[in-house]
Amino acid sequence: MKVAVVGLGIAGLSICARLALSGHDVYGFDQFEAMHERGSSHGDTRIMRLTPGEGELYVSLARRAGAMWRDWEGLAGRPLIEWTSGLMAGPRGSPFVAACQSLSRKPAALLRGDAIHPLTRGAIAMPYEWDVFRQEDCGVIAADATRAFLLRQAPQWGARLFFNRRIEAPIESLTIRIDGEARGFDAIIVAAGSWAGALLPEFAGRLAVKRRVLGWFQCNTPRMTPVICVDNEDGVYGMPAPRGLYKLGLHAVGGAANPDDVREPDAGDVEALAAHVKSLLPDHDPSPVKLARCLYTVTPDEHFLIAPSKAHERILLFSACSGHGFKYAPVFGQLAEEWIDQRPSPELEAFGLDQRAGVNRLGAAKS
Ligand SMILES: Cc1cc2nc3c(=O)[nH]c(=O)nc-3n(C[C@H](O)[C@H](O)[C@H](O)COP(=O)(O)OP(=O)(O)OC[C@H]3O[C@@H](n4cnc5c(N)ncnc54)[C@H](O)[C@@H]3O)c2cc1C
Known part of the structure; x- marks a missing residue:
């Protein structure tokens, strides 16, 4: 089948690689250069x-992805994930922490927040009244290295990738327009991140685009520190980063954004991040070594949205969004293939619109 994949972030790259490996005639397009830093995947x-508290379905996806990450590492000839522990935390009674505990295959008692400072040899501090679930099955994905691997691998399997080609909006049929030229396909997968609403306006109302800022902080005594996900008002999350730094972001802080005109990090962002460094990371310098901005595409329930267009049943919106999609990257290609082959897929059903309003296996989102 001749398939166009619009958008070559981590989702589009995974989809191109998998469909090409399965023998499809795959054409991937991105409006920017390879490895650009203007979307969500850089x-x-x-x-x-491996046990995401976002719900049971994500746990099975993460475990499926975990095995496939090992295949990708074999092909890449290098590790793409560095495994470590994780601290899932929040004020007492946090539904997210409770979900992490109940979904875990190694159930353990919750810790009180003040146990964390000695446990992490002074790297992380949390208030006594927080619940904390310690997960051993967390890790740090080398995101840019993964993109670079797929940029090499997908063409080796036969995908044709085109950069600096903006597909004209809206997409209403199996013919798309690129630089004024019309090209027809048998199926189109729109993995356009924060631009997906412009390309498929019927979904625009469900895809809010948000600006997010990340900071990298120096530890006074560098060591391998756990990842953290905090279910508080700001949704603080953090992870070890190269060169002994610790990277911190705020899942719930940042306003609506125009993806074509995103404000660079400013003093207000530094202040918001530094406040959390002072309380959570007492052994770190609260002045960031580096800052970066990123785009979130957020659905109202914070779950992925993967759904066929009303304009044509062979056009698929593939939005692996809301700030938690990267870990499932290897599975995205499989899900796209299930849709192309029209195979039954509980994931595609759950992430679509038909079952959305009812009780399903998605569970509660983190915040
Ligand atoms: C700050 C931040 C932190 C995150 N932390 C985590 C984490 O710790 N763990 C985790 O699992 N996930 C995390 N995520 C989520 C994860 O990174 C995203 O879910 C994932 O990167 C989304 O990838 P994507 O391919 O859907 O979108 P994108 O990477 O944005 O790719 C979309 C692509 O489409 C292209 N495009 C758009 N319009 C057009 C057009 N008209 N023509 C051609 N090309 C077009 C864009 O140029 C872009 O390259 C985080 C995200 C952010 C922003």
């Missing part, structure tokens, strides 16, 4: 959690 690291 940067040194992402958090891996």
